[in-house]
Structures are given as structure tokens and as C-alpha cells.
């Protein structure tokens with residue numbers, strides 16, 4: 001590794017990897033330390049299903065709300081106890097390499113955040129092979145436009161995404177809101193174990209249902225786009241927290257670190273945090289816990305309050 005954070009132009013380290021090594025680096029389940037790979041993926045779905053069932057049974061919510069005409073274009077909204085129009089909204093995009101995962105098993109942070117006065121929105125989108133990357137980015141854009149139009153008095157919209165979902169959230173840094181007739185009140189981004197440069201993924205087995213070409217990969221890579229044509233934040237106060245798990249693979253670490261560096265150079269208010277002793281999936285399970293460092297909205301100092309939430 002050159003350690004310079006140079007990206008593709010200066011010879012990215014992934015270009016020197018064998019096919020097997022690249023496959024390994026981009027298979028998060030192979031890097032977990034406390035479970036086997038398959039067990040980790042099974043546990044991930046199991047926890048996701050359980051927390052979602054519980055969230056749907058216990059709180060006030062609106063489920064399967066359409067944000068567009070497409071069958072998959074639905075979202076779930078989980079409200080805090082206190083009814084108010086002027087709530088902060090956290091909108092979450094699930095991961096699964098743009099080809100697996102569902103809103104119905106992704107309500108990870110609903111309980112700790114609604115308990116602290118934040119409305120949580122979990123968004124469904126057309127995963128591959130039905131959806132293309134361009135369509136997914138467009139659906140995510142539409143879902144945010146919907147939240148802003150539906151709740152114009154919101155106290156801020158905060159985007160959170162995990163893995164491929166962090167990629168979709170990060171693409172919103174490049175969205176052209178004027179096309180949609182409304183500029184969402186985006187106040188923060190919380191990017192968890194994300195992928196920001198899609199080119200290396202093209203060379204792994206994960207590309208099979210995605211059929212990404214180099215052009216698609218670049219157009220849909222926030223790292224490539226922000227590096228080649230930096231854009232200014234619409235709201236200079238908008239904050240971005242880039243986090244990666246200690247046990248995520250070196251390529252995931254490189255992706256997060258380099259994206260953070262690109263954001264800083266572009267004038268974005270970004271911070272970076274490697275989360276201690278967690279893997280690609282535990283990082284999300286911890287978001288179900290009220291006493292976890294990332295979900296302590298009410299306490300200071302906390303990453304949500306200081307860097308992402310108001």
C-alpha cells in the first residue's frame with residue numbers, strides 16, 4: 001500500500017491485488033472475528049428481523065408508505081412518543097451490495113433514536129438485478145424529496161447508510177435538488193462501513209447481478225466524482241461522519257479514509273472514526289443499543305449530537 005491516499009490515478013493498491021485477494025477484501029463476512037462468515041450473515045438477518053418486528057409492534061409508525069409509483073418505492077416511518085411536526089428525521093438506507101437486504105429487516109437504530117425524539121425512516125429500493133445503480137440512486141433521491149415535502153417543518157434530515165447503503169447516502173452529496181423542486185433540509189450524514197469507489201467492486205463476483213461498466217462505476221462513485229469535480233456543500237454547516245469498523249477489511253478502511261480526506265479537501269465538514277473492536281455487521285447491531293456511543297443522542301459528547309444530529 002502506498003499509504004498516500006492517492007486513489008486510482010496514483011495507482012490504487014487494489015489494482016495490484018490478485019483476483020482472490022480482491023474478492024477477499026470485498027467480502028465483509030470473511031473478516032468477522034467472533035463468528036464464522038455464514039453465521040455472521042445469518043445473525044445479521046436474524047437481528048434485523050427481530051428488531052424490525054419489535055419496532056413495528058411497539059411504537060407509533062406508518063408502514064409501506066409509497067414515495068414513488070414503483071412497487072419497491074416504499075418507506076417505513078417510526079415516530080417518537082411525543083407527536084410533533086418539527087422532528088429531526090433520520091433516514092436509513094440498508095446495505096447488501098445493492099443486491100440483498102430489505103427495509104423489513106433493517107430497523108436497527110429505531111428504538112434508541114425514537115426514544116430520544118428522532119423520527120426514523122427506513123427506505124426500500126429496487127435491488128439488483130431488478131434495479132440498476134442509477135435507479136437506486138434516483139429512488140433514494142426521491143425518498144428524501146418525499147420526506148422533505150411530507151414534513152416541511154422538520155428540524156433537519158439526517159442520512160444514514162450501511163455498506164452499500166452508505167454509498168447511496170453519500171451519492172446524495174452530489175444530488176441536483178433543483179430538478180426535484182425542493183431542497184431537503186439536510187443537516188448530517190452518518191456513513192457506516194461504506195464503499196465510495198465502485199471500480200474495484202466491478203472486478204469481484206458481487207458485480208454479477210449489477211453488470212456495472214467502468215462508466216457506470218465512475219458515475220456512481222462519490223469518491224471519483226468529488227475528486228474529479230469537487231462540489232460545494234449546499235449548507236456549509238452540514239456534517240458528515242465517516243465510520244468504519246476496526247475489523248472491516250483493509251480495503252474498506254482505505255475506502256473510508258480516502259473518502260473522508262476527499263470530503264475535507266473539498267471543504268465539507270467531515271470527521272472520521274474507526275470504531276473499536278467491531279466488524280462490518282456488529283457496527284450495525286450496536287446501533288440497536290441505547291447505551292452505545294453512537295446512539296446517545298441526548299448525551300454530550302456523542303458522535304450523533306456533536307457531529308451528526310443537532
Ligand SMILES: N[C@@H](CC(=O)c1ccccc1NC=O)C(=O)O
Nearest residue numbers: 027028029030095096097163164
Ligand atoms: N456477500 C457479502 C455480504 C455483504 O457484503 C453484506 C451483507 C449484508 C449487509 C451489507 C453487506 N455489505 C455491503 O453492502 C459478504 O460476504 O459479506
